[in-house]
Amino acid sequence: xxxxxQLDSQVPxxxxxxxxxxxxxxxxxxxxxxxYVQYPNQGLQLLLKYLSGSTLVKGINGFEAEFNxxxxxxxxxxxSVHISDTAEYFCAVSAHYTQGGSEKLVFGKGTKLTVNP
Amino acid sequence: xxxxxxxPRHLVMGMTNKKSLKCEQHxxxxxxxxxxxxxxxxxxxxxxxxxxxxxxNNSVPSRFxxxxxxxxxxxxxxxxxxxxxxxxYLCASSQVYKSExxxxxxxxxxxx
Numbered sequence: 001x002x003x004x005x006q007l008d009s010q011v012p013x014x015x016x017x018x019x020x021x022x023x024x025x026x027x028x029x030x031x032x033x034x035x036y037v038q039y040p041n042q043g044l045q046l047l048l049k050y051l052s053g054s055t056l057v058k059g060i061n062g063f064e065a066e067f068n069x070x071x072x073x074x075x076x077x078x079x080s081v082h083i084s085d086t087a088e089y090f091c092a093v094s095a096h097y098t099q100g101g102s103e104k105l106v107f108g109k110g111t112k113l114t115v116n117p
Numbered sequence: 118x119x120x121x122x123x124x125p126r127h128l129v130m131g132m133t134n135k136k137s138l139k140c141e142q143h144x145x146x147x148x149x150x151x152x153x154x155x156x157x158x159x160x161x162x163x164x165x166x167x168x169x170x171x172x173x174n175n176s177v178p179s180r181f182x183x184x185x186x187x188x189x190x191x192x193x194x195x196x197x198x199x200x201x202x203x204x205x206y207l208c209a210s211s212q213v214y215k216s217e218x219x220x221x222x223x224x225x226x227x228x229x
Contacts, residue, residue: 034216034217041222042223043121043207043209043220043222046218049216049217090160094216104162104165104173105162105216105218107159107160108159109157110159
């Protein structure tokens with residue numbers, strides 16, 4: 001079974017500072033990796049995903065993440081954050097196919113990013 | 118309507134009530150999911166439907182009863198709930214064999 005650990009439950013930063021949200025996963029099989037963002041009173045929106053190929057993945061809103069297989073990590077980064085980036089961020093892992101073919105996503109507990117002026 | 122919609126957005130119910138949550142996806146997907154999001158707990162997968170057939174029930178109590186009449190609609194029927202069932206219930210959809218899931222805005226459920 002897969003599992004995801006998000007090491008920081010809360011990350012406060014100042015506007016225009018860089019940020020890194022950490023994610024480590026555990027799996028005995030090949031995985032796909034995702035970062036989702038949840039703004040207040042909304043559902044989850046996909047930020048970026050790693051399926052294969054380049055280990056550096058670029059997503060929406062200036063975010064990027066790097067897949068590191070040896071360290072089983074998929075950390076999310078942004079070089080300069082805005083107030084509007086304040087949200088909860090979820091890392092998720094899925095195994096390649098489950099019964100019926102749909103992917104079973106396993107989510108981390110989330111990291112609340114607060115960007116202060 | 119676009120994407121994944123959920124109604125109602127907020128629901129307050131007593132422990133003896135019966136209510137239903139509705140999810141509709143306008144993306145042409147063929148897999149649908151129910152998740153429970155509680156405070157300070159990871160997102161929990163409840164049910165998975167592929168091509169209208171239930172393929173996963175993640176040990177969910179029988180007071181939660183899902184229904185998937187077609188690939189675009191998913192319901193969650195609720196009866197005799199407990200206060201600990203209060204949470205945000207999220208619906209998602211995807212293409213079968215595709216990893217990316219699209220989420221609705223959720224229904225905030227409060228059980229009194």
